[in-house]
Amino acid sequence: MMNAHRLKILGVATLLAIVGAFWISNTHDRPKSGDSGQALYPAIKGKLTSATRIRVYRAGDELIADLKRDQDEWRVAERNDYAADGGKVRQLLLDLEQARIEEQKTSNATNYPTLGVADLSDKTATGVRVEVDGLPTPVNLIVGKSDLGAHTTFVRRAGEAPSWLVNVGMEIPSSTGSWLRKDIIDIGADRIQEAAVAINGEPAYSAVKNARPDANFSVIGLPKGRELNSPSAADSVASALVGLELTDVKPAADLSNEKPAARTVFHTFDGLALAVSGWKQNEKFYIAIEPGFDTAIAQRFHINTAPATEKTPSENPNAQVEKEAQSLDAKLRPWVFEIAQYKYEALFKPLEQLLKKKEEKKK
Secondary structure: OHHHHHHHHHHHHHHHHHHHHHHHHOOOOOOOOOOOOOOOOHHHHHHHHHHHHHEEEHHEEEEEEEEEEEEEEEEEEHHOOOEHHHHHHHHHHHHHHHHHEEEEEOHHHHHHHHHOOOOOOOOOOEEEEEEEEEEEEEEEEEEEEEEEOEEEEEEEEOOOOOOEEEOOOOOOOOOOOEEEEEEOOOOOOEEEEEEEEEOOOOOOOEEOOOOOOOOOOOOOOOOOOOOOOOOOHHHHHHOOOEEEOOOOEEEEEHOOOOOOOEEEEEOOOOOOOEEEEEEEOOEEEEEEEEEOOOOOHHHHHOOOOOOOOOOOOOOOOOOOHHHHHHHHHHOOEEEEEEHHHHHHHHHOOHHHHEOOOOOOOOO
């Protein structure tokens, strides 16, 4: 009787053990209520300034961006340490800091591709992997599909089985060029005094203003008997430096032995000079910019705004623009910038495009 009772107890215990093992093995594929609301990387909160290096990988574990902190700036190693887009770097770090778990998703590797969190060693992987050094907890995260409208993203910490839905819409650039700081220069047309355009095989000309208040730019170098197609035709040439941005960049030495196909020299009323050279190669468009300062133009158009009762300041009135020229020179001269075709064509606009058609001039 005692033996039968013991066997019954043993049987119940065995059954409970089997049920428990089955429950544990399956909870990995179900959300855990304790995980919801927890930070994905709790230890990095408030520590973002400690980050020293970020590496971004795509399918095949191909490194596409190696970003290194240089004091207060980030630089892209693949582009000879050209400046990175600080806004995108900060947003990535903030997303990592603010990411909180909403729900646990699959731990089954065969289901990872559906969420975009497959290992990046897979050449068909659609996500990206981000590594961040210098933080209290090193980050090694596979970032999958995101819903920017819902502010959610599927992620998985590399080397771990569970995947997660987090409460931030993470948008991580997956090409090297997308990590570069885009702005090259931004000079408004109201500041331009002259833009002298020379294109191989085309007649040279200059778009000029004789005074700042002039409504439009006139053209020096009009062919005999030809007219501008409108009074403002040349204004677009002077506007070519507005919001000029790159799509990619490389060292100026890469094109140092190549003769440019076009050159436009801009002068501002306050003396800034910008010589822009252009190349077309393999359906890509490149420019190099040589900044300088033209004392003669600065003096010619200088306006003394000091009251008549005051003495002219002893300091150089052109000092600010000279300093600007030096700063631009350090920033721009070492590089050749790839730009969009429409911006290239605005910088080097053939004279014929500014003129009335020959058959229209008698109308």
